[in-house]
Amino acid sequence: LNQLGASLWAARWLKERFPELVVIFGGSSCAKELGRSLMARFPWVDFVVNGEGERPLFLLLKHLLGQGPLPERGVFYRAGPEIRGEGTLVVPGDELPSPIYEDYLREVLALPPDKRFFPLIPLEASRGCWWFKCRFCNLNLQWQGFRRKPLAKVLREVEAHARAGFLDFAFMDNALSPKEARALFEKLAQHQRDYRFFAELRAVHPRRDYLLFARGGLKWVQIGIEALSTSLLTRLNKGTTTIDNVAAMRHCAEAGLRLEANLILEFPGSTPEEVEETLSVLPFVFPFRPLNTVSFWLGYGSHVFSHPGQYGLKRVYPHPNYAYLLPEKYRKGFVPLVWSYVGDRRLQKRLWQPVRQRVAAWEREWKSLTARYGSLLTYRDGGDFLLIRQVAPGGKVLHHRLKGTSREIYLFLQDIRPLSEVKARFPALTTEKIEAFLRDLEQKRLVFREKDRFIALAYRENTAAL
Numbered sequence: 119l120n121q122l123g124a125s126l127w128a129a130r131w132l133k134e135r136f137p138e139l140v141v142i143f144g145g146s147s148c149a150k151e152l153g154r155s156l157m158a159r160f161p162w163v164d165f166v167v168n169g170e171g172e173r174p175l176f177l178l179l180k181h182l183l184g185q186g187p188l189p190e191r192g193v194f195y196r197a198g199p200e201i202r203g204e205g206t207l208v209v210p211g212d213e214l215p216s217p218i219y220e221d222y223l224r225e226v227l228a229l230p231p232d233k234r235f236f237p238l239i240p241l242e243a244s245r246g247c248w249w250f251k252c253r254f255c256n257l258n259l260q261w262q263g264f265r266r267k268p269l270a271k272v273l274r275e276v277e278a279h280a281r282a283g284f285l286d287f288a289f290m291d292n293a294l295s296p297k298e299a300r301a302l303f304e305k306l307a308q309h310q311r312d313y314r315f316f317a318e319l320r321a322v323h324p325r326r327d328y329l330l331f332a333r334g335g336l337k338w339v340q341i342g343i344e345a346l347s348t349s350l351l352t353r354l355n356k357g358t359t360t361i362d363n364v365a366a367m368r369h370c371a372e373a374g375l376r377l378e379a380n381l382i383l384e385f386p387g388s389t390p391e392e393v394e395e396t397l398s399v400l401p402f403v404f405p406f407r408p409l410n411t412v413s414f415w416l417g418y419g420s421h422v423f424s425h426p427g428q429y430g431l432k433r434v435y436p437h438p439n440y441a442y443l444l445p446e447k448y449r450k451g452f453v454p455l456v457w458s459y460v461g462d463r464r465l466q467k468r469l470w471q472p473v474r475q476r477v478a479a480w481e482r483e484w485k486s487l488t489a490r491y492g493s494l495l496t497y498r499d500g501g502d503f504l505l506i507r508q509v510a511p512g513g514k515v516l517h518h519r520l521k522g523t524s525r526e527i528y529l530f531l532q533d534i535r536p537l538s539e540v541k542a543r544f545p546a547l548t549t550e551k552i553e554a555f556l557r558d559l560e561q562k563r564l565v566f567r568e569k570d571r572f573i574a575l576a577y578r579e580n581t582a583a584l
């Protein structure tokens with residue numbers, strides 16, 4: 119349950135030995151009521167920075183040095199038995215800091231080759247979430263609104279670190295916004311450097327974006343897939359559908375991006391139909407990197423937490439595991455980050471068990487087949503025909519050949535297309551013919567269909583040609 123327990127223990131240990139030390143806490147576990155309750159329960163914590171740290175912490179340090187008053191906002195402090203302090207101090211987008219870790223990096227480079235390592239440099243292109251609607255999410259407890267850092271500033275940070283000899287970066291943003299991500303990776307692609315970036319995205323990008331991001335150095339992505347059932351995605355308020363998620367998995371595989379993504383199981387109120395839908399989609403995403411199953415957990419500040427009745431939760435209470443971390447006298451009145459609830463947990467556990475098992479089997483088989491065959495569903499383009507190689511579960515290798523118009527339709531479906539667009543693009547073909555062709559591809563699991571929208575699953579083997 120995050121670093122809070124260890125931090126509290128370490129702070130108390132230090133305070134007992136060095137009572138003159140000033141202990142300041144901050145971060146998402148200390149935002150809002152969490153921070154206030156922390157001050158109330160743990161007397162060795164002297165101050166808590168509420169929300170974004172840069173400004174309040176700076177003003178607080180000045181105050182502690184006798185150079186200014188206590189900041190009026192953004193810090194909880196003690197006044198006798200009372201805990202005081204309110205609000206936050208927010209940094210505008212164009213003033214978001216640009217840390218350059220030159221001193222530290224110089225020391226790293228001075229290490230002998232067998233001790234040297236290349237750290238992942240954290241970057242921030244924006245703060246807050248541009249979407250900010252997912253019902254289970256509490257990632258923005260300490261952020262106020264969405265702000266972008268100017269692109270030129272982000273690029274300067276990358277350049278400065280590259281000049282210092284480092285090429286590995288991780289964007290710490292909740293999710294890069296589509297417009298900024300395009301502008302950013304387009305510029306980075308022009309640098310002609312072998313960067314390696316990590317970033318979080320939403321599953322809303324067309325195919326060309328992933329290829330562009332890869333050219334700019336993106337190697338590793340986290341995408342909020344969360345579910346393979348559109349009705350569940352709607353209740354999670356992800357703003358995506360199952361086919362968007364399938365497309366994201368396909369595009370990442372094609373662009374050579376390592377995709378880390380979760381499948382949330384046991385979300386309160388999930389229906390047997392949603393579980394069935396998930397099970398029916400799994401065979402179509404078999405060729406792609408498996409998802410990680412995670413059980414839903416209730417986070418303080420999420421929409422589910424604030425509206426428990428809407429999700430069938432009868433009662434919410436601090437997660438019982440806090441009992442392992444904190445003695446009872448500290449838990450009373452303490453507002454933690456992770457909560458538990460009385461609801462349909464048992465039912466959900468049972469419902470989602472088959473998905474958990476199928477995903478575990480998918481992971482085992484995917485690992486063994488990719489180790490043996492490489493990519494499991496790719497095509498090669500022969501100009502007027504496509505050769506598709508499909509490694510099916512069990513290891514059977516199938517080869518398909520699509521000629522002429524069949525090839526053209528398949529290539530047209532490399533982005534999600536509604537049937538109406540396919541018909542408009544190929545007016546010489548009757549609707550029956552197109553539908554029969556797509557049905558055949560769907561049966562062979564070469565195409566995924568959601569209602570009247572389609573996406574081709576095989577991706578190009580020779581991405582250098584893209």
Ligand code: SF4
Pocket residue numbers: 247248249250251252255256257292293320342
């Ligand atoms: S899960 Fe990600 S995209 Fe959704 S609101 Fe939270 S940070 Fe934003």
